[in-house]
Amino acid sequence: MDLAWSATDSAFRDEVRAFLAEKLTPGLRRAGRLMTSVYADHEASMEWQRILHERGWAAPAWPVEYGGCDWSLTQHYIFSRESQLAGAPSLSPMGIRMVAHAIIKFGTDAQKEYFLPRILTGEVFFCQGYSEPEAGSDLAALSMAAIDDGDDLVCTGSKIWTTHAREANWMFALVRTSKTQKKQQGITFVLIDMTSPGLQIRPLVMTSGEEIQNQVFFDEVRVPKSNVLGQIDDGWTVAKYLLEFERGGGAASPALQVMAEEIATAAANQPAPGGGRLLDDAAFARKLADARIRTEVLEILEYRVLAALAGGGHPGPGASMLKVLATELSQSLTELAMEAAGPRGRVYQPHATCPGGPVSEFEPPPDGYVSGEAWQAVAPLRYFNDRAGSIYAGSNEIQRNILAKAALGL
Amino acid sequence: MDFNLSKEQELLRDGLAKFLSTRYDLEKSRAAAKTGTGWQPDIWRGFADELGILGAALPEEVGGIGGGPAEVMVIAEALGHALVVEPYVDTVVVAGGLLRRAGGTLANELLEKIVAGTAVVALAATEPGSGDDWQAVSTVAVRAGDEWLLRGSKVVAMSAPVATHLLVTARTPQGLSLFLVDADWSAIDGHHYRTVDDRRASDLVLDGVRGVLLGEEGQASPSLAQARDEGAAAICAEAVGCMRKVLADTVEYCKQRQQFGQPIGSFQVLQHRMVDMYMEVEQAVAAVYLAVLNLEASPDVRARAVSAAKATIGRAARFVGQQAVQLHGGMGMTEELAIGHYFKRLTALQYEFGSTDYHVARYASLTK
Numbered sequence: 001m002d003l004a005w006s007a008t009d010s011a012f013r014d015e016v017r018a019f020l021a022e023k024l025t026p027g028l029r030r031a032g033r034l035m036t037s038v039y040a041d042h043e044a045s046m047e048w049q050r051i052l053h054e055r056g057w058a059a060p061a062w063p064v065e066y067g068g069c070d071w072s073l074t075q076h077y078i079f080s081r082e083s084q085l086a087g088a089p090s091l092s093p094m095g096i097r098m099v100a101h102a103i104i105k106f107g108t109d110a111q112k113e114y115f116l117p118r119i120l121t122g123e124v125f126f127c128q129g130y131s132e133p134e135a136g137s138d139l140a141a142l143s144m145a146a147i148d149d150g151d152d153l154v155c156t157g158s159k160i161w162t163t164h165a166r167e168a169n170w171m172f173a174l175v176r177t178s179k180t181q182k183k184q185q186g187i188t189f190v191l192i193d194m195t196s197p198g199l200q201i202r203p204l205v206m207t208s209g210e211e212i213q214n215q216v217f218f219d220e221v222r223v224p225k226s227n228v229l230g231q232i233d234d235g236w237t238v239a240k241y242l243l244e245f246e247r248g249g250g251a252a253s254p255a256l257q258v259m260a261e262e263i264a265t266a267a268a269n270q271p272a273p274g275g276g277r278l279l280d281d282a283a284f285a286r287k288l289a290d291a292r293i294r295t296e297v298l299e300i301l302e303y304r305v306l307a308a309l310a311g312g313g314h315p316g317p318g319a320s321m322l323k324v325l326a327t328e329l330s331q332s333l334t335e336l337a338m339e340a341a342g343p344r345g346r347v348y349q350p351h352a353t354c355p356g357g358p359v360s361e362f363e364p365p366p367d368g369y370v371s372g373e374a375w376q377a378v379a380p381l382r383y384f385n386d387r388a389g390s391i392y393a394g395s396n397e398i399q400r401n402i403l404a405k406a407a408l409g410l
Numbered sequence: 411m412d413f414n415l416s417k418e419q420e421l422l423r424d425g426l427a428k429f430l431s432t433r434y435d436l437e438k439s440r441a442a443a444k445t446g447t448g449w450q451p452d453i454w455r456g457f458a459d460e461l462g463i464l465g466a467a468l469p470e471e472v473g474g475i476g477g478g479p480a481e482v483m484v485i486a487e488a489l490g491h492a493l494v495v496e497p498y499v500d501t502v503v504v505a506g507g508l509l510r511r512a513g514g515t516l517a518n519e520l521l522e523k524i525v526a527g528t529a530v531v532a533l534a535a536t537e538p539g540s541g542d543d544w545q546a547v548s549t550v551a552v553r554a555g556d557e558w559l560l561r562g563s564k565v566v567a568m569s570a571p572v573a574t575h576l577l578v579t580a581r582t583p584q585g586l587s588l589f590l591v592d593a594d595w596s597a598i599d600g601h602h603y604r605t606v607d608d609r610r611a612s613d614l615v616l617d618g619v620r621g622v623l624l625g626e627e628g629q630a631s632p633s634l635a636q637a638r639d640e641g642a643a644a645i646c647a648e649a650v651g652c653m654r655k656v657l658a659d660t661v662e663y664c665k666q667r668q669q670f671g672q673p674i675g676s677f678q679v680l681q682h683r684m685v686d687m688y689m690e691v692e693q694a695v696a697a698v699y700l701a702v703l704n705l706e707a708s709p710d711v712r713a714r715a716v717s718a719a720k721a722t723i724g725r726a727a728r729f730v731g732q733q734a735v736q737l738h739g740g741m742g743m744t745e746e747l748a749i750g751h752y753f754k755r756l757t758a759l760q761y762e763f764g765s766t767d768y769h770v771a772r773y774a775s776l777t778k
Binding site: 001002003264279280282285286288289290292293294296297298300301303304307321324325397400401403404407408409410 | 412413414415480661664665675676678681682684685686688689692693696697699700702703704715717718721722770771773774777778
């Protein structure tokens with residue numbers, strides 16, 4: 001038993017650190033630090049992807065022949081950890097980390113040749129069309145119709161919770177090509193050009209005022225069959241593969257560690273209810289210590305899942321557990337940040353932050369005035385947006401269903 | 411990064427688990443705890459002679475195998491799983507560590523006897539006015555030739571009734587010091603009792619009892635702090651063993667127990683409760699690694715990791731223990747099923763070697 005990195009891994013960590021120190025400009029760091037959700041400012045995110053691509057690190061998890069890196073799982077973890085600790089803006093997960101893996105596994109040569117290099121450069125930017133107004137946790141209940149019409153599928157219906165639909169020029173979506181007894185059958189995985197006629201986007205204004213999520217309407221949108229990924233009616237196989245692919249190499253604890261450090265720093269300069277520093281307030285200090293302890297423990301759990309993967313094992317129910325623990329912990333930290341922010345945490349000033357999308361119906365003050373500091377402006381927006389953590393990517397209730405079956409045999 | 415046990419550690423774990431599953435009967439051990447001498451000396455002999463676990467984590471110079479925190483973790487977890495009441499942590503981990511750091515012929519001879527199973531050593535540190543703080547000592551020691559005379563009171567000295575020797579903390583003009591005292595109850599005014607989790611402990615009044623100084627006079631404080639952290643880490647591992655057993659029993663019970671025409675384990679509200687128990691256990695396992703892998707680091711790093719672990723285990727032990735009882739219903743409150751006995755141990759250990767609140771507060775002060 002040993003917690004230390006090997007010499008090779010330590011050298012790799014130093015290499016990553018040096019790269020981050022050199023390439024992360026103040027503007028990019030600001031975009032990373034003042035994020036109001038898991039989504040960084042779009043421009044900053046794409047700029048960072050361009051810089052990473054120059055180095056060949058934009059899509060490290062891809063096979064080397066398509067532009068990935070020949071890294072061990074430990075190295076993937078180190079890269080992810082160091083990027084978060086350095087405050088790098090996050091990259092959009094939909095293209096590089098999601099649909100690309102399905103294209104590599106199920107795509108035709110033409111699809112691979114067209115999409116993969118363009119995903120790497122950012123020329124193609126994907127959004128995800130899974131959820132529908134009547135198909136959330138019960139994803140397989142989706143009903144957006146795709147009617148066979150010669151060389152095309154003609155799609156009618158709507159998708160919801162489409163992150164960055166307006167920034168995207170492509171969507172990967174699940175559509176219903178036939179109605180069968182088993183709802184998982186008859187689904188097809190398609191790639192849709194967002195400039196197709198008949199497609200309309202309605203942004204959803206979130207409680208933070210941000211327009212990152214959208215509802216997308218399809219009125220007889222024609223999708224060439226050459227844009228089907230895998231087989232018609234067999235899209236669930238592709239979707240399941242994608243879900244499984246989200247496993248491993250991910251690290252949530254470093255970002256949570258950074259959040260906790262920032263809260264501690266802030267609390268050292270904020271007054272406590274009964275006088276003195278907030279950091280010395282017994283009730284606050286206890287909650288902060290509890291969150292930090294959970295973060296340290298989560299880090300070990302992440303190492304353990306990683307170690308199992310690196311040894312050729314399967315993450316098993318570990319991935320579901322990490323999702324639940326990390327999102328619930330993140331939500332507690334956003335509560336603490338609100339407490340630390342004090343009265344200024346109630347001021348709505350998104351112009352002092354770097355949100356992941358445009359802000360609706362808000363005029364920033366002409367002189368750019370900010371009440372208090374930027375982190376105090378971030379706190380409430382992050383608190384609102386972070387409610388999503390226990391809802392998205394399989395709600396935490398769904399994850400507990402999975403764990404009951406997979407971990408406890410119930 | 412390596413979370414695998416070595417071949418030797420796996421053998422140690424499997425050998426002990428096999429011994430306990432065939433030889434350590436829950437009912438028999440409860441009977442010994444309640445009505446007999448408080449423990450089963452033949453089990454202790456088996457630990458020494460057949461398994462060699464008493465020396466697994468002690469140095470080779472005293473007849474041990476020279477293992478470390480990882481060996482203690484493996485052993486304590488297995489003991490927790492079988493709800494063993496014999497004083498492994500008190501004698502080998504806590505007293506063993508104090509003796510090792512004290513050094514000298516006397517300490518080494520006693521360590522040899524611990525390895526051989528012929529000496530059982532218990533620490534008497536807690537006092538009526540000390541609360542849970544081992545460093546708050548008002549017992550005094552006065553020099554009398556080669557020996558010292560000790561005056562003061564100790565309470566809840568765990569395992570003292572079954573001990574052959576006591577380690578007693580006392581102040582001298584030089585400061586906090588550690589003394590070896592024979593467990594001679596004709597010289598010590600002792601009251602022996604059972605604890606709620608079926609262990610044995612004593613209150614003692616020392617009125618000029620003879621003791622021998624161990625280590626440097628006035629220099630016991632850092633070693634005591636270390637012993638407390640090592641004891642905390644060991645019972646964290648013990649708790650993991652208890653919790654694994656309790657969770658497995660609860661899941662099994664919920665699969666069998668029929669109500670409303672179906673197993674109660676088919677109800678989602680109970681499934682999610684058990685998943686929350688499972689996640690607490692997994693976090694507890696990770697917390698033990700955190701403590702064990704930092705146990706030989708500098709005092710501050712060690713203290714921070716141990717506090718993180720003990721706080722996590724305290725939270726987990728409370729939740730898992732209470733929910734195990736809840737899901738077993740009324741039967742969970744009886745002594746007829748194992749669950750009730752484990753629940754008592756999971757309750758008591760939350761308060762040993764520093765309570766959950768103490769460790770959260772210490773962690774907070776170390777991370778400020």
